[in-house]
Amino acid sequence: MQVETRFRIIRAGAGLAIAAAIFGALVLWGPSWLYLWFKAFHIIAVIAWMAGMLYLPRLFVYHCEAAPGSVQSETFKVMERRLLRAIINPAMIATWALGLWLAWDAGFFSDGWLHAKLALVVVLSGVHGFMARCVRDFANDQNVRSQRYYRILNEVPTLLMILIVILVVVKPF
Ligand code: HEM
16 A cells, blocks of 8 residues: 555544544533534535535536546546545535434434435435445446436435425424
């Protein structure tokens, strides 16, 4: 493994450990203002996650037009890898961690709307995992999916996001 790659893994691990330590300390302390602050950070994390999930398939659409090995193709590979690792992955972890804490703290775990929301977020996380696989396929010049396929894939997170936001804001059941 290259020194630079090892350094990047250590840096990411340290960042995650510090964030987890701050999160744990705040949860143990449990001040009364914590719920609203965690909710604000949950929404910020959701925005970052969704921005990445909507932009990544657009990159795939344009990447399909670039010949493997071309300068454009290599540039798209870097953009896709950075978007996934620096934004989409950490944002998803933060969304889950904060969302689960909010649900536990407010006692929402027996509510129907949360069950439905969780089911849709699991599907969204699956789409996330699939997109990570697409990034790997492009990185290895092994993409076999069409532009049309990625255009349709682009609509899936949008639809899930609309349903998830309605469930949590309206809480219809
Ligand atoms: C990862 C699993 C998730 C869990 C367990 C979760 C859980 C929660 C909980 C318990 C709240 C507080 C609700 C309240 O105070 O009334 C909340 C707020 C919110 N969540 Fe999530 N959430 C998750 C993921 C998401 C995702 C993926 C989205 C959007 C795509 C989202 C959008 C929102 C929004 C917009 C609010 C603010 C609602 C309000 O204050 O009226 N959440 N979430």
